[in-house]
Amino acid sequence: MNGTKQEHDEDAAAALRQTSLRVTKQRVAVLDAVRVHPHTDTETVIRSVRESLPAVSHQAVYDSLHTLTEVGLLRCIKPSGSVARYERRIGDNHHHLVCRSCSLIVDVDCTIGQAPCLTPSHDAGFVIDQAEVTFWGLCPDCTAAGAQRTGDDQFSAV
Amino acid sequence: MNGTKQEHDEDAAAALRQTSLRVTKQRVAVLDAVRVHPHTDTETVIRSVRESLPAVSHQAVYDSLHTLTEVGLLRCIKPSGSVARYERRIGDNHHHLVCRSCSLIVDVDCTIGQAPCLTPSHDAGFVIDQAEVTFWGLCPDCTAAGAQRTGDDQFSAV
DNA sequence: CACTTTCCTTGACTCGTTCAAGAGAAGCAG
DNA sequence: CTGCTTCTCTTGAACGAGTCAAGGAAAGTG
Structure with a gap:
């Protein structure tokens, strides 16, 4: 759970390759954002990702969160009265x-x-x-x- | 759980009085709709209520569902990926x-x-x-x- | 019946999320 | 390294469940 950002990025890239998803900086940044902010909502992920990649579209983040959830790298939780939230602790x-x-x-x-x-x-x-x-x-x-x-x-x- | 519609309406009215809410035909109809369709969504409640009260506004149904949930006559459940659903089996x-x-x-x-x-x-x-x-x-x-x-x-x- | 308070109607609006088309980059074969 | 294919991202519009707000209507009370 601790390590340099670069190490985490490499872990994220490796995880992506294992799922035969393309390794893009957007996806790596999304995985990183969720690692840093557990149970975070999409809004916060977007803001967090834009700290390193100012130009990402919100759609890229939505797509990434979807895809990563689908392949099992993220988990989506939606408590009543709350927007969608994501976490990396899965399985x-x-x-x-x-x-x-x-x-x-x-x-x-x-x-x-x-x-x-x-x-x-x-x-x-x-x-x-x-x-x-x-x-x-x-x-x-x-x-x-x-x-x-x-x-x-x-x-x-x- | 069985009885004539009128009996159910009277039960609903009594339940409303106990909560010191006003007994309106809209609320009675909403309670009835949820009784007939358990775990139903708002859309279905609206359609169901309009069978007996064609002129109800969607807002009246939203308000009623809110209020009835607040006083404990209904329970609201929102599974991920689903809209809000209501049921009368509570407590x-x-x-x-x-x-x-x-x-x-x-x-x-x-x-x-x-x-x-x-x-x-x-x-x-x-x-x-x-x-x-x-x-x-x-x-x-x-x-x-x-x-x-x-x-x-x-x-x-x- | 008259009066007060709560509730309903109407209609506009918000916000999280999704759709669609085209531009751009990742990965692969040569 | 280069070009090609395919997947992914950007852009911008759209959707739908739910909410807000103002005024009119009806429930309850005396």
Whole structure:
């Protein structure tokens, strides 16, 4: 998780080659942006990428995020009331804590072993491939600030 | 869960009165629409409501869904890649099976007792009020049709 | 019935995201 | 290194779910 930017860029390039995607500076920068800002939204990725590549179009970032998600280099999460967010920590079935007030997202590992609640009581004939667990609440800062489901969360699930 | 439409309307009216919301025909119709079509989206609610009240504005439906969700008569769920959907089954901490192909949503009860994975391994200081579990997969129909994450799902979490 | 307060209608608008066409670069063969 | 093919990026317009705001209508109250 630590190393020079160049090392990370080489890792990113290698990961791209493994998926037979072309290695472009835009994609490397997107991977880097998500590494630096975990659970970041597209807007922030765009700003972050433009620090090193001022001319990237927003579309390139959208495309990259899509493609990288498709090949499994990124994971996309979209909690209710929040825009799409991306992370590079994939394949370990971890879950998320989401703050109802400020939308802060924090990783949590599974409560019970590797794949916790992956067995619903009945599967209704579904072929299930993933169980996604989201914990809703208030982050420490918002708790301290006395937040009460403020902002864009009045619409989230009970 | 069964009874005449009028009986349901009276139940809806009573529920509204208990929350000190005004009983309007729009709200009653919205509650009825969600009862008849569980896990329905706003679009469908609007169409459904207009069968009995042709002149309702989309805004009235949006407002009603908001308000009813806020007071706890409805629950709003927004799986990734899907628009907002509503249900009347609330307060029992059940979860959802979502089809990656056709977005069909089916209720599932908790695997383990009442509130299953409600304890993350560490809570990062969050005050957690809810654990939401979503099972992703393919519904029987889409499995039979050989669906492979088609449509608007190529963007969903891994 | 009259009055107050809440709710609905109308219509414009925002924002995240997507579409489409053409220019540009990555990778490969020679 | 060079040219070719194919994939990717830029540009700019468009879409759709959802929201905002102002005024008129209806629910509840006495």
